[in-house]
Amino acid sequence: MDDLLQGLRAAAEPTRLRILALCAHAELTVSDLVEILGQSQPRVSRHLKLLVDAGLLLRHQEGSFAYYRLADRGAGADLARQIVDLLPPEDPLHAADLERLQQVQDVWAVKAASYFRRNAANWSRLRALHANTDKVDTALRQLFEREPAENLLDVGTGAGHILQLLGAQVENAVGIDLSRDMLTVARANLFRGGLRHCQVRQAEMTALPFPAAHFDAVTLHMVLHYAQRPGAAIREAARVLRPGGRLVVVDFLPHEREELRSDHAHRWLGFSDAAIADFLVAAGLVADPPRHLGGDALTVALWLGRRPANDTEEADQSTTARGGN
C-alpha cells in the first residue's frame, strides 16, 4: 500500500502528469522536457526525481546526459502505464505538449541528418560493397517469424537498423552502441517509427550492462569486423542469452579489401565459417550450418549459435574471467 500511495502522490500534480505522458512517448532528457514544458531546469529536475523515486519513471545515465522513460519494470510500472492510459487524448494541454515533443524530435532529426551528411562518403561506399541488404533483411525477418523472440538485444546497433527491422516482431528490444552520434540517429529513427518498446544504450560490446541469461535473441549485424576481440564479443553475447536463446551473427566472409581496414576502421577482413564456429562453440553455443547470402563485391554470411535449453548453468563468470580473444 505504501508504494501505491507514493506513486499516486507523485503523479497527482499537473506538471508531473504531463511529464509521465511525455515519457510514455519517447525517452527524454531534462533539457528536452525543459523545452517542452517551458519550466526551469531545477523545477523539472525536482519533478523528475519524485517520479523516479516513486518508480513511475526510469532514469538512465549516458555520459553527461540522463534519459527518462516511463517505467516498464519495477513496482511502479503497472501504475505508471494505467495513469497514462487514463489521460484523455483530446486534452488541450497534453496535445500541445505532444506538438512541442514533435518539434524537439525534429531537432534530433536535423542532428541525425547532419551526422549522416558528415559520414555520407563512407556510408555510400560501404553500401555499394554490401548491396544485398534486402536479402539479409529478409533472412532475418523470416528467422524471427519462424522462431519468435520476446526480448531482443542488438549489439552495435548503429542507426538502429535491426531494431527497425525486427522491432515489430518482438515484445522488447534494446540496442547498444559505443557511438553517441549513432545512438542519436537511432533514437530519432525509433521515435519516427513509433517503436516505443525499443530502447538504445551506450555500451561496449565486450562489457554488456545486462545480467546473465536475460535475452531470447542477440544480434551482431555487421559489427564483429570492428571488434578488437571478436571471441570476447561473442562470449559476452552468449552470456546474456537465456537457455534456448540464439545468437545471430551477420558479417563478411574473408575478403581482401584492404581499404576497409585503412579507410573504414575495420579490424578484420571478414571471418571464415570455421573461425565463427570456433567462437560460438567456445562460448558454449551450438552452431547451426552457416548461410551464405551473396553480395555484389563481398559475400555476407549469417551464422547462428544456440544456447542449449538445458544449459541452466548461471553464466555469471565475467568475460575477463573466461579470458581469450
Ligand SMILES: C[S@@+](CC[C@H](N)C(=O)[O-])C[C@H]1O[C@@H](n2cnc3c(N)ncnc32)[C@H](O)[C@@H]1O
Ligand atoms: C557498420 S555499423 C553497423 C550498425 C548496425 N548493426 C547495422 O547493421 O546497421 C557498426 C556499429 O558498431 C559500433 N561499434 C563498433 N565497435 C563497437 C564496440 N566495441 N562496442 C559497441 N559498438 C561498437 C559502431 O559504433 C557502429 O555503429
